[in-house]
Amino acid sequence: MNKHYRYLPLSKVTPGTVLADDLLDKVGHVLLPAGTTLTERMLQAIAHHDIHQLPVESDMSDAEDDTENLATRLERIEKIFRDIGDSEPACMLKSYVINYRKGEYK
Structure with missing residues (x-):
């Protein structure tokens, strides 16, 4: 099965989801690299960076x-x-x- 990505609202991202691309802050610094498996704590921290959607891996079948x-x-x-x-x-x-x-x- 091919891996694809899509953007999900932060509110719909659950722990265990994998980032499909580097997550950057407003000035372009890498907060989390692509391939990171997100945890609850990471999702809470992301919300503090004014990020509203994430590029996540998806098995689109x-x-x-x-x-x-x-x-x-x-x-x-x-x-x-x-x-x-x-x-x-x-x-x-x-x-x-x-x-x-x-x-x-x-």
Whole structure:
């Protein structure tokens, strides 16, 4: 089974979950490296760093999980680009990011 990752809200992450990517603080310092198995104490400490979601490993075995993960990523893209207005370069970048997330660019 292939390992994938997805972003989960901190409130839904449970002890025993494995980080899929390095966890960075606001200035880019590594708080926890990728592959760390999270404990209850770590989750409490993460909350104090104003981190709201984590990239976690996931065994995605069915299309429903993939669809949910894609929907979450697309929502995140909409949030990131919410204030771009009619700026053509920003709209083009948003389009490229959406296509990448949909798997159209590899």
